[in-house]
Amino acid sequence: MQSASADSLRLLLSRLAQCSVAANASGTRGPDGLTPPPDCIELGRIGEPYSIKGWLNIIPHSGDIAVLKHVRQWVLQWPATPWRAAVGPTVVQVEANRVHSGRLIALLCGILDRTDAELLKGAQIWVSRTQFPPLKKGEFYWVDLIGLDVIYREGVHL
16 A cells, blocks of 8 residues: 555656646756755645645645745655655645635646645645745744844843
8 A cells, every 4th residue: 555655656746846847947946956945944734635626725834825825836845754755855836826715725737636636645845935925124034033143122132
């Protein structure tokens, strides 16, 4: 069973990667042109399939889904599991997405049906920081705060 699932997942990821290359997803590739860029941020994960047509329920790590809705290329990575151990990060093309009943749902290029969608359940969704939409003056993304010094109003460093 796990071998069949692993083979099915490898075939699906190959199809997803071909869609990504065909879409010229160069903005989400590392320096070698194959791997994800080093500035990827984990923004959510894939939940249960949404429909028989292969739509996916997206479970964001934040209440703000603006980045996930804006970006058209995601990097999928799986937590270590026995039959997914050899699967590396895969750049995928987002064909469509929308909010339905308060949830984000998405369709990836290359997903043909619910069976394909079920193979992606649990995958982490990563996005290159360079692909985030621009913010208004005075706004920031939480990831941009990492590594900064914290200084109290009195001038004392934390």
